[in-house]
Amino acid sequence: MEPGPETAPREGTGQAPGSGQPGPVRVLLADDQPLLRMGFRLILEGEDDVEVVGEASDGADAVRLARRLEPDVVLMDVRMPVMDGIEATRQIAAGPQGPRIIILTTFDLDEYAFAGLQAGASAFLLKDVAPAELVSAVRLVASGDAVVAPRVTQRLLETYVRGLPAAPEAGSRPVQRDxxxxxxxxxxxxxxxxxxxxxxxxxxxxxxxxxxxxxxxxxxxxxxxxxxxxxxxxxxxxxxxxxxxxxxxxxx
The missing domain is CATH 1.10.10.10 (Winged helix-like DNA-binding domain superfamily/Winged helix DNA-binding domain)
Known part of the structure; x- marks a missing residue:
């Protein structure tokens, strides 16, 4: 586990935009590539309303830091050692008042993308995302008001939905209403x-x-x-x- 810069957990001030509370959006970076984490940190910390509170080099570290630092948003890589990003997302999202999670993918139809979404991720971004889009995505996910990266998310959902039956077949059991x-x-x-x-x-x-x-x-x-x-x-x-x-x- 590589050590990364950390700050103290929030105490009612590091709330998402639009929440009515002061403080920047607190972000945790989870990626096993130090150069990528550095790049994301430089981009995000160039904004007055965003603060990178910690870095994790594997999924287990991400879970530990998410619980300790209580970030608003986690940028989560999928393929990491010790624990992958999907399981880390599942564990973080299962907690009360957990942070929003953005899965970082290499391809817009990544084979693990839906697993991440079903595990509790809020959205997906490509790793080669433009700086302005990255910052916008973090703000939007923190606010909870919008789905970020529409092109990626919509294509993923379209692929998922097209794999479902359009209607129950004759004699089959219909989907039970929740x-x-x-x-x-x-x-x-x-x-x-x-x-x-x-x-x-x-x-x-x-x-x-x-x-x-x-x-x-x-x-x-x-x-x-x-x-x-x-x-x-x-x-x-x-x-x-x-x-x-x-x-x-x-x-x-």
């Missing part, structure tokens, strides 16, 4: 279906003649009622539970 869906209002269910189509808050507001603030409120309530971390998890949930089927959305 009882949690009964807790949604009709409008919240409509908003969830729109999220699963990949619509932004602005597009959802336009479709249903709502303000963006109202849409954000609906999204927050949906995530809370369904015990989901973010919009990416909501999209996967909508397809896995049969609320929507592949033919209804993600036609990019």
């Amino acid at each position: 009882p949690l869906l009964d807790g949604l209002t009709p409008r919240e269910q409509e908003v969830l279906e729109a999220i699963a189509e990949g619509l932004s808050n602005a597009e959802i507001a336009h479709r249903f003649f709502l303000s963006e603030a109202t849409v954000k409120t609906h999204v927050r309530r949906i995530l809370a009622k369904l015990h989901l971390r973010d919009r990416v998890q909501a999209v996967v949930y909508a397809y896995e539970t049969g609320l929507v089927v592949p033919s209804q959305g993600l036609d990019y």
